[in-house]
Amino acid sequence: MNFPHNKFLLHMKTxxxxxxxxxxxxxxxxxxxxxxxxxxxxSVQLTPVRTPVLIGKSDVSLYMLKISLDEGSEKLILxxxxxxxxxxxxxxxIASLSVVYTGTVKxxxxxxxxxxxxxxxxGTSTMSSGLNFISxxxxxxxxxxxxxxxxxxxxxxxxxxxxxxxxxxxxxxVFRLALLLRAAGQDQVxxxxxxxxxxxxxxxxxxxxxxxxxxxxxxxxxIDIGMSRSTDGGQTWQHMKVIMDMGEYGGRSxxxxxxxxxxxxxxxxxxxxxVAGLWMSGSAPDKMxxxxxxxxxxxxxTGQFILVKSTDDGLTWSQPINITSQxxxxxxxxxxxxxxxxxxxxxxxxxxxAQFKADLGTKALDGGQFTCHSxxxxxxxQGETWKIGTGAKSNTxxxxxxxxxxxxxxxxxxxxxxxxxxxxxxxxxxxxTTDMGKTWTVHKSSNSxxxxxxxxxxxxxADLEINGKMQQVLFFSNPNSKTDxxxxxxxxxxxxxxxxxxxxQVELNSATGYGYSCMSMVDRKTIGIVYEGVKxxxxxxxxxxxxxGNLIKK
Numbered sequence: 223m224n225f226p227h228n229k230f231l232l233h234m235k236t237x238x239x240x241x242x243x244x245x246x247x248x249x250x251x252x253x254x255x256x257x258x259x260x261x262x263x264x265s266v267q268l269t270p271v272r273t274p275v276l277i278g279k280s281d282v283s284l285y286m287l288k289i290s291l292d293e294g295s296e297k298l299i300l301x302x303x304x305x306x307x308x309x310x311x312x313x314x315x316i317a318s319l320s321v322v323y324t325g326t327v328k329x330x331x332x333x334x335x336x337x338x339x340x341x342x343x344x345g346t347s348t349m350s351s352g353l354n355f356i357s358x359x360x361x362x363x364x365x366x367x368x369x370x371x372x373x374x375x376x377x378x379x380x381x382x383x384x385x386x387x388x389x390x391x392x393x394x395x396v397f398r399l400a401l402l403l404r405a406a407g408q409d410q411v412x413x414x415x416x417x418x419x420x421x422x423x424x425x426x427x428x429x430x431x432x433x434x435x436x437x438x439x440x441x442x443x444x445i446d447i448g449m450s451r452s453t454d455g456g457q458t459w460q461h462m463k464v465i466m467d468m469g470e471y472g473g474r475s476x477x478x479x480x481x482x483x484x485x486x487x488x489x490x491x492x493x494x495x496x497v498a499g500l501w502m503s504g505s506a507p508d509k510m511x512x513x514x515x516x517x518x519x520x521x522x523x524t525g526q527f528i529l530v531k532s533t534d535d536g537l538t539w540s541q542p543i544n545i546t547s548q549x550x551x552x553x554x555x556x557x558x559x560x561x562x563x564x565x566x567x568x569x570x571x572x573x574x575x576a577q578f579k580a581d582l583g584t585k586a587l588d589g590g591q592f593t594c595h596s597x598x599x600x601x602x603x604q605g606e607t608w609k610i611g612t613g614a615k616s617n618t619x620x621x622x623x624x625x626x627x628x629x630x631x632x633x634x635x636x637x638x639x640x641x642x643x644x645x646x647x648x649x650x651x652x653x654x655t656t657d658m659g660k661t662w663t664v665h666k667s668s669n670s671x672x673x674x675x676x677x678x679x680x681x682x683x684a685d686l687e688i689n690g691k692m693q694q695v696l697f698f699s700n701p702n703s704k705t706d707x708x709x710x711x712x713x714x715x716x717x718x719x720x721x722x723x724x725x726x727q728v729e730l731n732s733a734t735g736y737g738y739s740c741m742s743m744v745d746r747k748t749i750g751i752v753y754e755g756v757k758x759x760x761x762x763x764x765x766x767x768x769x770x771g772n773l774i775k776k
Contacts, residue, residue: 262292266389268377272732274400274762277362281320284397285358285374287389291351299382300331300347305358306340308375313337315366315399320359323347331356362399368457368763369748371398398730398762401459403450404431406757409462413438414448414759416678417752418563419742420488420495427452427742428536429752430484430497431759433464436477438757441511445480447499451536455744456761465539466499466530471521477507481528485560491570492604495532498559498574500525501542515556515579519547525556527576531605549599549610554580557610559599560620562680562740567625571658572601575621575633576610596621596635596651598659611659615651622681626718627694630654632681633662634698634719637669640676644704648673652719667719673704677737680751684743686766688716688773695770698722699739699751702729707737710753714769726769730762731755747774 267288275282291298303321307313320333321343332345347356358374376390404414413434420428433448447466452459468479481501488495503521505514515525527550529543550557556579564574576599595613602609614621618635626632637651650672652665672679679700686695696719702711714726730751739753749764767774 263289263298263385263387264292265290266379266387268374268389268391270374270391270393270395270397272393272395272729274731274760275360275362275397276400276402276760277364277366277368278402280361281322281359282361283322283357284360285391287356287358287377289349289354289356289379291349291354293351298349298385300345300349300356300379301382302342302344302378302380303331304340304342304378304380306375306377307338308373309339311339311372312370313339313341313372315362315370316360316372317363318361319343320361321345322357322359323349324355324357360397366399368399368401368455368761369765371396371768373397395729396768398764401456401761402758403429403459403752403761404448404462404759409433411435411448413757415736415754415757416483416561416738417740417754417759418484418486418497418561419740419750419752420486420563421742421744421750422488422495422535423490423493424535425453425455425745426535427456427744427750428486428488428495429459429759429761430465430486431752432482432484433462434482439510441480441482441500442478442502442505442507442509442514443480444476444507445482447481447484447497449497449536449539455748456750456763459761463539465497465532466528466542468501468503468528468542471503474503478505479503480511483558483561485562485564485574487564487566487572487574489566489570489572489604491566493533493535494605495536496564496572496574496605497530497539498564498599499528499530500558501528502526512556512579517553517555519550519552524550524554525558527557527559527599529605545608548608550578551580554578560622561738562620562622562678563682563742565623565625567631568629570602570604572605573623573625573631574599575623577619577621578610578613593617594619594638596633598623598631598633598655600658609658611655612662614653614655614659614662615664618651620678622679624681624683624696626654626683630656631658632665632719634672634679634681636674636676636678638676639669640674640704646670648704650674650679650700665719667721671720671722672698672700672713673702675701675703675705675707675737677701677707678739680739680741682741682743684746684766686746686770687775688770690775694718695766697741697749697769699741699753701735701737702727706734708732708734710735710737710739712741712749712751712764712769714766725771728764728768730764731760
């Protein structure tokens, strides 16, 4: 059929209008990306795992990153993680750093073996709505120096949608390197406990401890005193040597002849190392020696105060020397050393911290008729003969001793009142003596300055150059809590133990452990510390500048 030209054009316009209308209608009903909820990160949290970094362990998780996506959000892909360390950090001790996403079949996001103050790691990890967890894992170099440390300032996260988020840790914590000095089960020993440590004139570190072969329980059990020796400032340690073992005395088994709770003392004038231990022969292995020991003097009756010594820098050790008859009152139920470490005074007097349990006509805290007292045991003739002081305070036990600038002795004591006292009067008991423990004076810091959960602690002194002038500094370590044996912390005092400012404190490990510790100056610039985890012992080196900062000349 033939159409006039103008009618044909009108007809074509009508068809085009209808076609555009149809297409427009079709596009309005098609789903678009706007119909999907946009990705929304509701929170990001970076938490440090407040523990030391162990040399020899791989992929140790030190930071946990928690990313929360709103429910209903589409999946989000993490593409890059940049870690920024604080200036002054020493990441050159790190062999590798891995980013591990715990919510996928392929957990490894990425890793780097070239760690610097700014370290970028690229990868691909898909996160879903809800909580997503990422771990930052570290492996140290096998030869890393124990004085190294590092801390992350913040991390930057880049996602596939070009979102970039920067997050800082929720709390500050400097990660310091550590050695596992004695591991649970090592050398067929179930548990290592009760550390003591000294430094000899040659710079040798001598560490002593309980070898608890069968389990973790206190005496009476099969327990010997072990010793570890380091000639390179604690970086490496020679194989453990047993230096106190009472064998099968009296025809009784090893379980009935345990010796433990060591206290080590170094005589820097004669280069003699002394170690004291507690021994008793007999009693049932299921009964604690603390309760089994009775008045008397014989090994079958009461705990014995036993010494060994080394005159060749810890290479060989003497046979046991029993000094119980010199220092114990036969009426006392028990007498024992520290534990921890003793001192040699400037005049050459050897001093062990000690404790005794006796019926003194007072009511003990646990309802019994005896009470325990911290005191000192000392020798004025280089260990030929020994004497003992009086009790410094009732219901005190494990103590440590230092000589103050004025020549007086300070005794820092575990106070059993702190088992229940968690208030303002919770704290280490402290007393001083001017006459070798014949009389004692309560120190102003007693039961107030140094909180404790009721646990052994360490106290040492060092002469350091502070602001260009030599002065005595006291260092103290313990679980820094009133309730738990957690937060192993070193503190410093510049005023003879009156105050311990928070600015002069370093937390080493927030984890809960058995809590005992012992320090020694590795050199004038470095503190060494051995402390308990659970069944094992850690060793760390802390530069004094970490506690005292610019007060110390580097």
